Amino acid sequence: MSPALRHATGYGHAPCHHGEILQGVFRDPAGRRCAGLVTLPMDGPGSRAEFARGPDTPAGVVTVRPGDRTKAARAAVLAVEECARRGGEAPCGGELRLLGEVPVGLGMGSSTSDVIAAVRAVADAYGVRLPAEVVARLAVRAERASDPLMLDARPVLFAQREGRVLEVLGRRLPPLVVVGCALGGGAPVDTLALPARVWDEADLRAFERLRSLLRRAVALGDAALLGRVATASARRGQRALRHAEFDTVEGIAGRLGAVGVQIAHSGSVAGLLLDPAVPGLRHRVRGCVRALEGEGVPVTRVFTTVPTRAAFPTTKEFTSGPAHRGGRRPTGSDTPRRPARLPAL
Structure with missing residues (x-):
C-alpha cells in the first residue's frame, strides 16, 4: 500500500428533503x-462528511464527531468493508467528522443525509465509486430504513426499508413552489412512539390509485394533480401524526x-404547494x-x-418568528426526544 493511500482522506456530501x-x-x-415513499427534494441544507483512514486502527473501529x-x-x-473488498485491500478503522445543516427529528432525512455523506466520504478515501443501489443497501443496513437521497432528482417510489426503487415515476416533478412551515412548533417527532401502521387491502388499493395518479401527474407535468395526491397522502398520514x-394549513391552502x-x-x-404558472404567484406566496x-x-x-433561474427566480428565507431563532443543526441523539427550534433553512 502506498504512503498516500495509507493516510488518504475522503469527503462526501448528501442533500436532505x-x-x-x-x-x-x-x-x-x-x-x-x-412500504414505499416518494420524497419532495429540496436544495440547500445537507450533510458534509470527512473520513480519514487509519491504517493502524483495527477494522470496525471508527471514531465519529459529533x-x-x-x-x-x-x-x-x-462502507469500509465494501470499499476495501472492491479495492483488494484489508479494511481498517478511521475517523469520521460530520457537519450537518439539516434539522434533526423533523422528517427531513437528517440521519440518512449523514449516513450517505459518510458512505461517500469513505468511498472517496478509498478511491472507489459506489453505485447508488450499493449506497442504498449500506444505508438501510446502517439505519434500518433510508430515504432515497443517494439517487438523482428523478421522482421515484422507493422501498425505504429495503433500499430499492419500486418505480421510476418519470424524469422530473412538475414545477412547484413550496411554502414550507413547521407544525407542532417545530418539535421533533418520536417516530418510535407512533402507533404501528397496519395496512389492509383497502389501504393498498387506495395507495396504488394515488401511485397511478402521481405517475400521470409527473408524465403530464400537472402540478394540480400532484397536489391532490400529496394532500390525500397527508390526510392519511394524519391518522398517526x-x-x-x-x-388550518389545509384550509389556508384551499383559500389562497x-x-x-x-x-x-x-x-x-x-x-403548501403552488403552481408557478398561475398568475399572481408572488402575491399568493406572500398571502400564504x-x-x-x-x-x-x-x-x-x-x-x-x-432550477432557481426558472419560474421562481430566487429562494427566499423568512428569518423572523420562532422557527428561525436558532443556529445550525444541534448535536444530540439520532432520534431526539426534546423540542427543537427549527433553524432558518
Whole structure:
C-alpha cells in the first residue's frame, strides 16, 4: 500500500428533503406488498462528511464527531468493508467528522443525509465509486430504513426499508413552489412512539390509485394533480401524526389557491404547494406566508422544484418568528426526544 493511500482522506456530501409527497404500502414488481415513499427534494441544507483512514486502527473501529452520530458511524464501518473488498485491500478503522445543516427529528432525512455523506466520504478515501443501489443497501443496513437521497432528482417510489426503487415515476416533478412551515412548533417527532401502521387491502388499493395518479401527474407535468395526491397522502398520514394545525394549513391552502399540501410522514415539516404558472404567484406566496404566521404556524422556507433561474427566480428565507431563532443543526441523539427550534433553512 502506498504512503498516500495509507493516510488518504475522503469527503462526501448528501442533500436532505422536505418530507414526502406520497407514503404508504404498494405492490412491488413481483406483486409483494412493501412500504414505499416518494420524497419532495429540496436544495440547500445537507450533510458534509470527512473520513480519514487509519491504517493502524483495527477494522470496525471508527471514531465519529459529533459522537452521537452512531448511524453514520455504522455506515462508515460498512462502507469500509465494501470499499476495501472492491479495492483488494484489508479494511481498517478511521475517523469520521460530520457537519450537518439539516434539522434533526423533523422528517427531513437528517440521519440518512449523514449516513450517505459518510458512505461517500469513505468511498472517496478509498478511491472507489459506489453505485447508488450499493449506497442504498449500506444505508438501510446502517439505519434500518433510508430515504432515497443517494439517487438523482428523478421522482421515484422507493422501498425505504429495503433500499430499492419500486418505480421510476418519470424524469422530473412538475414545477412547484413550496411554502414550507413547521407544525407542532417545530418539535421533533418520536417516530418510535407512533402507533404501528397496519395496512389492509383497502389501504393498498387506495395507495396504488394515488401511485397511478402521481405517475400521470409527473408524465403530464400537472402540478394540480400532484397536489391532490400529496394532500390525500397527508390526510392519511394524519391518522398517526395528528398535528393540531393540519386542518388550518389545509384550509389556508384551499383559500389562497395552493394546489395542495404535503407533510413529513415521520416529522413535523409541511408545505403548501403552488403552481408557478398561475398568475399572481408572488402575491399568493406572500398571502400564504401571512396567513400561516397569522395562525401561529412558523414559516421556514419558500423554495421551488425547478432550477432557481426558472419560474421562481430566487429562494427566499423568512428569518423572523420562532422557527428561525436558532443556529445550525444541534448535536444530540439520532432520534431526539426534546423540542427543537427549527433553524432558518
